[in-house]
Amino acid sequence: xxxxxSDSVDVCVVGAxxxxxxxxxxLAREGYxxxxxxxxxxxxxxxxxxxxxxxxxxxxxxxxxxxxxxxxDAYSASGERHYPLNAAxxxxxxxxxxxxxxxxxxxxxxxxxxxxxxxxGADWPISYDDLRPYYAAAEDALGVAGASDNPFAPPRxxxxxxPAFPPSHSDSLFAEACEELGIxxxxxxxxxxxxxxxxxxxxxxxxxxxxxxxxxxKYDATVHVERAESQGVRVVDRAPVQRLEHDDAGExxxxxVYATPDGTEHRQTANEFVLAAGGVEIPRLLLLSESxxxxxxxxxxxxxxxxxxTDHLFAGVGGTLDEPTRQNHVGxxxxxxxxxxxxxxxxxxxxxxxxLNYAGPSPVKMALTGDDWGDAMLERIREDYGTHAxxxxxxxxxxxxxxxxRLDPERTDDHxxxxxxxxxxxxxxxxxxxxxxxxxxxxxxYELGADVEWTVGPETTGPAFHHMGTTRMGENPNESVVNAxxxxxxxxxxxxxxxxxxxxxxxxxxxxxxxxxxxxxxxxVAARL
Amino acid sequence: xxxxxxxxxxxLAATGAAVGAGATLIEEPDGDPVGGHEVETLVxxxxxxxxxxxxxxxxxxxxxxxxxxxxxxxxxxxxxxxxAALDDYSREWNGDDFAALDPDSRExxxxxxxxxxxxxxxDGTDRERARYYLVNELLYALFTTPTGGELAGIENPxxxxxxxxxxxxxxx
Numbered sequence: 001x002x003x004x005x006s007d008s009v010d011v012c013v014v015g016a017x018x019x020x021x022x023x024x025x026x027l028a029r030e031g032y033x034x035x036x037x038x039x040x041x042x043x044x045x046x047x048x049x050x051x052x053x054x055x056x057x058x059x060x061x062x063x064x065x066x067x068x069x070x071x072x073d074a075y076s077a078s079g080e081r082h083y084p085l086n087a088a089x090x091x092x093x094x095x096x097x098x099x100x101x102x103x104x105x106x107x108x109x110x111x112x113x114x115x116x117x118x119x120x121g122a123d124w125p126i127s128y129d130d131l132r133p134y135y136a137a138a139e140d141a142l143g144v145a146g147a148s149d150n151p152f153a154p155p156r157x158x159x160x161x162x163p164a165f166p167p168s169h170s171d172s173l174f175a176e177a178c179e180e181l182g183i184x185x186x187x188x189x190x191x192x193x194x195x196x197x198x199x200x201x202x203x204x205x206x207x208x209x210x211x212x213x214x215x216x217x218k219y220d221a222t223v224h225v226e227r228a229e230s231q232g233v234r235v236v237d238r239a240p241v242q243r244l245e246h247d248d249a250g251e252x253x254x255x256x257v258y259a260t261p262d263g264t265e266h267r268q269t270a271n272e273f274v275l276a277a278g279g280v281e282i283p284r285l286l287l288l289s290e291s292x293x294x295x296x297x298x299x300x301x302x303x304x305x306x307x308x309x310t311d312h313l314f315a316g317v318g319g320t321l322d323e324p325t326r327q328n329h330v331g332x333x334x335x336x337x338x339x340x341x342x343x344x345x346x347x348x349x350x351x352x353x354x355x356l357n358y359a360g361p362s363p364v365k366m367a368l369t370g371d372d373w374g375d376a377m378l379e380r381i382r383e384d385y386g387t388h389a390x391x392x393x394x395x396x397x398x399x400x401x402x403x404x405x406r407l408d409p410e411r412t413d414d415h416x417x418x419x420x421x422x423x424x425x426x427x428x429x430x431x432x433x434x435x436x437x438x439x440x441x442x443x444x445x446y447e448l449g450a451d452v453e454w455t456v457g458p459e460t461t462g463p464a465f466h467h468m469g470t471t472r473m474g475e476n477p478n479e480s481v482v483n484a485x486x487x488x489x490x491x492x493x494x495x496x497x498x499x500x501x502x503x504x505x506x507x508x509x510x511x512x513x514x515x516x517x518x519x520x521x522x523x524x525v526a527a528r529l
Numbered sequence: 530x531x532x533x534x535x536x537x538x539x540x541l542a543a544t545g546a547a548v549g550a551g552a553t554l555i556e557e558p559d560g561d562p563v564g565g566h567e568v569e570t571l572v573x574x575x576x577x578x579x580x581x582x583x584x585x586x587x588x589x590x591x592x593x594x595x596x597x598x599x600x601x602x603x604x605x606x607x608x609x610x611x612x613a614a615l616d617d618y619s620r621e622w623n624g625d626d627f628a629a630l631d632p633d634s635r636e637x638x639x640x641x642x643x644x645x646x647x648x649x650x651x652d653g654t655d656r657e658r659a660r661y662y663l664v665n666e667l668l669y670a671l672f673t674t675p676t677g678g679e680l681a682g683i684e685n686p687x688x689x690x691x692x693x694x695x696x697x698x699x700x701x
Contacts, residue, residue, distance in 0.1 A: 049545030056688055057669055059649040059661050169699045194693075204690035215690060329685045329696035357696060363681035364672035364688055368665050371646045373578035374636075377668075381681045 003236050003260040005268040006035045010529055012256050012270035013037070014241050014285070017095020018511060019497040019518035020276030021224035022141060026522040028231035032529060035268060036225075036233060037258050039240035039277070040091030041067070043098070045222075048214040055211055058369050065211045066090040066098055072240075075280075076408040080425035088465035089278060093237055096278065096465075097220040097511065099211035102191040102332060104144050104512035106135050109154050110342050111350075111506040118346045120429075121399050121504040125475045125484040128154055131516050138515035139189075142219045143197050146189030152338035162194045164334075165203070170325045170389060171335040174355045177447035178337065183440075185337050185355070191219040191511070192332060207362070209331035218332075239266075242415060243289040244273065244494075250293035252493045259415055272493045272525050276518065279309070279467025279500040283405045284420045286471070299471075299488040304481050306406050308399040308469035309424060310505045313461045315351075315434045317441035318359055318390030319450040325389045328362040340440060341507060348433040349396030350507035353440065360388025389450055391441040395461075396507040398429045399469050424463070431458040466499060466510045473501040486521040493528070497521040530582055532589035536674035540593050543673035543688040548596065558595045562609035568594050569628040570612045574663045577636045579671060582680060593670050607651055611662035614655035618642050639664075 011027055013020045016038035024034045043066070054060040063069045068086040077083040090098045109128040114121045132155075139146070139160055146160030164187040167175070171185070178185050192209070196202045203217040213220070225235055238261050245255045245267070255267040275282045283306035289298035297305050333354050340351040366381045403425060407418035438457050445452050456462075474480025477489035482501050488494045497518040499510040534554075541548045548554070558564050568591055575590045598605035612627075619627040619638050627638060639645065642656050649665045650657035669688075671677040678686030685691030 047545065049543060052688060053544055053669070056673075057649065057665060059651055059665070165693065166697050168696045172699075203693050205685050205693050205696070206690050207685065207687035324682075324700040326683075326696065326698070326700065328687055329683065329691075330693060331687075334696075362687040363678065363683055364669065364686055367668040367672045367681075368649070373645065373664065373668070375580050375582075377578075378580040378582070378680065386682050 003239055003266070005266045006033070006234055009033050009035050009268065009270040011035075011272045011274060011525060012268050013274045013276055014256060015095065015275065015277035015281070016093045016221065016225055016235055016237070017276060017278065018097050018221040018224070019514050020095070020274070021221040021228055022515055023274055023276065023497050023518045023522045023525070024233045025224045025228035025231060026519060027526060028228050028233045030526050032526065034228070034233045035270070036228070036235040037239045037241055037256060037268060038093050038235060038237045039281070040093070040237065042093040042237040045216070048212055051212045052206065052208045052214050055208055056364055056368070058365070062087055062211065066092065071414040074411055074413050074419045076411060076419060076421040077424070078408075078421050079403065079423035083422040083424045083463065085280065085420070085422055088463065088467070089280070093225055093235060094220045094222040100511065101210045101509070102218045103509040104139070104142060104189050104191045105508040106154055106156075107506045107508050107513055108342060111504060114343075114504050118343050120343075120346050120349075122472065122474065124503050125473055131513070131520065132157070134516035134520045135512065137519050138512055141224070141519070142191040142512070142515060143193050143200070144189050144191055144512070145194035147187040150186040150338060151184055152341055160189060162197065164188070165190060165194050165332070167334050168326070168357045170327065170357060171355055173321070173325065173389070173448060174335060174391070174444065177444050180447055181443055183337055183444070184339050185335050188333050188336050190332055193217045203330070205330050207328060207331045207358075240415065241285060242417065244285065244298055246291065246293070246298065246491060250291070251491060253491055271529060272495065274495045274497055274521065274525065276497045278498055279470045280405050280420050280422065282496060282498055282500045283470040284407065287407050288417055294490070299481055299490045299494060301490050302478055302480060304472055304479060306404045306470050307401045308472055309403040309405050309422065309467070310397045310399045310469040310502070311424070312464035312466050312505065312507055313395040313397060313426070313430055313434055314392060314456055314464055315395050315437035315441070315461060316390055316392040316456040317438055317445055317452060318388065318454050319445055319452040320387045321389055321448060321450050322387070324386050325359065326386065327357060327359045327388055330357055333357050340436070348436055349398060349429060351396075351433060351437045351440070352394045352507040353437070354392040354394070356390045356392055359390035361385060389445065389448065391444055393437040393441065394464055394507045394509070395430060395433045395437055397505060398427065399472070399504055400427065405470050426458070426461070434458045434461055466505065468499040468502040468505040468510060471496050471498070471500040472503045474503060485524040486517060487524065495521050495525055530584065530676050530680055532583060532585040532674065532676050534592075536676045537589055537592045539674045539689050540670040541596055542690070543669070544597055546596055546599065554592050555595050555599060556592070563594065563598045563605045566626070566628065567609050567612045570615065570626070571608075571663065571667065573628045573630070573635055574639070575667045576632055577639055578664050578667055580680065583671070583676075590667065607658065608662045608666070611658040615642070615659050615663065618655065
């Protein structure tokens with residue numbers, strides 16, 4: 001394909017994930033000329049079953065499903081906790097929504113004012129009410145299946161666009177136990193179609209949502225890439241942006257310099273630039289774009305670029321019952337509890353409980369990984385499958401400056417640029433919150449009569465692959481990177497649409513908020529054009 | 530439990546083969562590089578690795594294998610190469626190709642080659658390739674079908690688009 005720069009471009013977007021594609025689509029509908037530069041390839045939809053096979057069959061590593069790895073994706077992880085970056089992202093048209101789980105909750109009102117109310121983290125410069133119409137628009141754009149049965153959810157003005165997926169058999173077992181314990185359960189908003197919509201299939205139950213949905217019922221950003229392209233947006237794949245250039249005054253970005261597979265570099269000029277490449281590559285690109293005016297990295301007068309890297313932690317308890325739980329029919333969840341989400345003081349963070357529909361092994365994976373076959377294999381599968389139950393949770397992490405994305409000068413990628421170094425650790429705030437989540441989870445499983453067999457606690461926890469905080473939003477240019485309009489404080493035509501702008505991350509899966517912010521940013525960009 | 534044409538189509542769909550409910554299935558291998566001998570060998574391997582409760586194995590494996598490698602020359606070459614490696618081992622220890630052995634000898638040959646404890650590696654050693662292209666290939670086919678799933682206790686196994694009602698049902 002032609003990867004030459006376009007002439008007379010209004011907006012250059014870096015990254016073809018959900019933020020970039022939603023924003024590009026919205027701006028194109030208003031008549032603007034938009035170019036999207038995407039570092040990774042464009043994947044062919046017809047290969048999705050083969051990618052599913054690569055996921056299920058044990059010969060292929062998880063990074064191979066979406067072809068991550070190699071020198072292009074080299075990284076370091078020098079913090080107290082290893083960060084498995086390439087398991088946490090997909091580079092390509094569609095971005096990480098190609099492998100995401102597809103859970104889409106709004107943040108709570110308290111999430112936007114945590115410092116003010118609890119003395120923790122930082123307040124957002126916008127409120128829930130500011131974001132509320134964009135949440136509704138984002139739910140419509142993603143085709144969210146949900147119900148208004150969550151007593152802990154923030155106020156909403158209209159129902160979800162599609163009906164929620166009904167509860168599972170195991171949900172009904174959990175609901176009884178939770179009722180005994182005084183824990184309210186409710187449905188899960190899912191970015192997967194419960195009914196066909198706009199030419200896309202309803203979910204048909206492949207059971208491999210994460211990392212690949214062969215039917216396309218799970219939303220991914222290729223939906224909006226296609227819509228944007230139909231509006232005239234040009235999406236250039238395999239075009240990693242190497243650096244941003246600015247004018248002599250250091251007030252405006254003038255070009256995005258990108259590389260193409262033939263080894264040449266090009267300069268894409270535009271009136272406005274939007275970074276939508278996620279919470280790791282955005283700060284990396286700004287740091288790579290240092291200049292005499294910005295010796296510590298572009299848009300980094302505050303020193304906050306790359307700082308406050310935040311993720312959600314997984315906490316979980318699982319075991320087996322003496323009755324069938326019928327797991328692994330589908331790959332998504334249908335019941336949660338947000339009862340332990342809002343904080344009452346500064347002792348712990350938010351907890352979002354998830355009742356899993358995929359606890360324990362699936363029969364096909366058991367068949368493929370045993371050292372037996374024939375009748376012995378079948379007997380093993382029948383014994384091990386079918387009675388597992390588990391309660392997971394997302395747990396909030398408090399933003400701390402020492403957790404950060406920085407450049408590793410010792411290692412370079414396939415273009416000779418320093419790779420990202422993800423410096424990540426936990427503190428007692430997270431440990432306490434995980435321990436509290438484990439207590440609740442154990443209570444529920446004991447009430448169910450389960451034999452508890454495993455716990456993911458403070459020592460064994462891992463990240464949920466939600467990259468937040470590295471170009472935080474705020475009113476004070478000395479402490480934050482972008483303002484309430486998602487524009488950098490330092491450069492007048494540079495916008496960031498990403499979870500990287502979250503001042504705090506709560507414990508909700510971030511993509512609905514990313515989408516809402518992208519739509520908000522699109523309006524601000526359009527207003528300046 | 531009887532494997533049917535519906536299961537063949539389901540297993541093929543889980544591999545990305547271009548088949549639908551009304552699809553025409555090829556019945557005979559074209560022989561390049563997966564021919565009659567390779568299919569016979571896969572049927573013989575299935576006789577060892579499939580549970581004894583499964584019926585209709587020969588027809589299922591024949592139709593699945595022939596259509597599975599259609600338009601996938603690289604995968605077909607891997608299957609043919611793994612069959613050759615298994616035959617080499619079988620001839621060395623039994624004096625005959627794997628497919629020519631009696632059922633007990635087939636099982637002891639796969640055991641003797643340590644295919645049961647081998648990792649499935651598409652570009653690995655002989656036993657690793659046999660595990661990937663023959664044993665795991667056939668087990669993946671079986672357990673992504675409705676019949677294979679039911680055998681294991683799940684009507685909608687992972688890899689099969691069996692809808693969104695079974696997860697809601699309690700045990701029968």
